[in-house]
Amino acid sequence: MLLLLEIAILLAAAVASAPLWPALAFALVMVFSMGTLGMYAHDQSRENIKSTLLRIMPSFILGFCLMQLLAGLLPDMRLGSMVFLLGGGAVLLARMVVFTSAQSSMLEQRLIIVGDGAMARECMALATSSVSFHPFRVVGFVPVAGELRAVPPAMLLPPDLPLLALARRYAADEIVVTVGDRRNGAFPVRQLLECALGGVPVTDAATFFEREACQIRVDSLQPS
Numbered sequence: 001m002l003l004l005l006e007i008a009i010l011l012a013a014a015v016a017s018a019p020l021w022p023a024l025a026f027a028l029v030m031v032f033s034m035g036t037l038g039m040y041a042h043d044q045s046r047e048n049i050k051s052t053l054l055r056i057m058p059s060f061i062l063g064f065c066l067m068q069l070l071a072g073l074l075p076d077m078r079l080g081s082m083v084f085l086l087g088g089g090a091v092l093l094a095r096m097v098v099f100t101s102a103q104s105s106m107l108e109q110r111l112i113i114v115g116d117g118a119m120a121r122e123c124m125a126l127a128t129s130s131v132s133f134h135p136f137r138v139v140g141f142v143p144v145a146g147e148l149r150a151v152p153p154a155m156l157l158p159p160d161l162p163l164l165a166l167a168r169r170y171a172a173d174e175i176v177v178t179v180g181d182r183r184n185g186a187f188p189v190r191q192l193l194e195c196a197l198g199g200v201p202v203t204d205a206a207t208f209f210e211r212e213a214c215q216i217r218v219d220s221l222q223p224s
Contacts, residue, residue: 115178
């Protein structure tokens with residue numbers, strides 16, 4: 001989404017003072033330059049305005065050099081320096097708006113965590129920290145027999161209700177499974193299957209850590 005938005009912004013900035021084809025070349029070269037310097041990396045949404053500005057400046061310098069090289073080969077591709085200044089300012093503003101909106105509480109996803117042990121506590125810490133790629137709100141924990149409790153008792157959900165009913169009652173967007181021992185008979189396989197078939201995504205702790213923190217947690221992997 002950010003890539004397409006910035007192509008449109010750069011194209012609009014260039015079209016105001018140049019024909020369509022040079023403007024399109026400018027937009028594609030700038031996006032290529034920003035991508036080369038990591039401006040579409042996974043962690044960009046957590047950067048502040050200073051870090052974003054420090055990335056944009058060398059990206060546009062690289063893009064300016066590439067456009068000058070292209071203009072040397074094709075004189076029709078020459079653009080004024082004002083186009084670069086206008087494009088850089090527009091990209092910076094767009095990124096601030098997009099990243100600020102992405103962290104809004106209106107976009108929080110509601111999580112139910114199955115398990116109440118140490119891994120469940122770590123998943124909650126990741127979900128509520130700034131490290132997480134998406135904003136989350138942990139609704140509560142479903143206790144499972146055989147685990148050593150490590151989460152706040154006040155956040156425990158009623159264990160007598162089926163998981164799908166809990167998910168619908170608390171409007172959960174996702175269920176994260178943190179149970180370590182899944183072969184002791186207490187693991188709610190059937191209920192998790194009902195949730196998946198009922199439209200509530202089910203994710204294990206290892207996948208959750210990999211997706212949200214770009215980490216592979218060896219201690220959360222299962223023998224299978």
